[in-house]
Amino acid sequence: MTPRNTRTGEVMERMVLPALQMGGYTVTRQKTIGTRFGVSKHNVDTFAIDHFGRPYLISLKWQQVSGTAEQKIPFEVVCLADAMMRNEEFFKAYLVLGGEGWRFKEFYLSGGLNTFLINADLVSIVSLERFVELANQGRL
Template sequence: MMSRDTSTGKVFEQSVLPALEHAKYKYRKQVNIGNKPNQRKHIIDLIVYDANRKILVSKKWQQCGGTAEEKIPFEVIMLANACQNFNYEKAYLVLGGTDEDKGLDTKGWTLRQWYLRGGLKDWIKNHDRVEIIGSDAFIAKINRREL
């Protein structure tokens, strides 16, 4: 069995950090923000600080067939829980990578566009502080200081 290349997620993370620094946001990486409902640690990719606001950022990357997209609903629930119970103002779930396209022969997300259009909103309660966003749109928000 061939192992999957997980370094692409690191490349994605490294593209966000310079944008945050350029926009003068402060941040911390890989932070324990409290416990999940199952009492296990919730380690978040980034906490971004802007004045008195604390913003959670979770990043998911997919460019081959895999399970990243199947984890999105659970991640939204965990982010909503963290915002509600641990005083975070907002959370972003940033989806990077490629969409599956048979015409272009690319592998990747099959549900990303549905998630980005708000497909989960009817299915998950208390999601209002969690924004699912594409990686390019997220970097544009950072550049405009609109997090």
């Protein structure tokens, strides 16, 4: 059995971090922002602060081929929305989707979860390309 490639998330992170830095954000990787429903610690892939001191929660999901990352998106949205509601200091939350293996990518990007999940609108789900564009321009 061939081991899974778990380094694709690291590759995505290496694409996002320079864009954030070029946009003037201060960046911390793998930051604990609280707990997931009081059960386990909640880490975001990237925590960025803009020049106004506003903090951004950034979760990165890579789907190179069809797989289980897609099923984790609703839970991640719920967790990020919960973090936003519990801490008024957080300015915005992003869930960034990268890779070509997403079957429901357009559903997620178009706000499809908003119909089914309370407070899903607190999380912006964007493509990797769109996020890099926004971050690089300092427009998160």
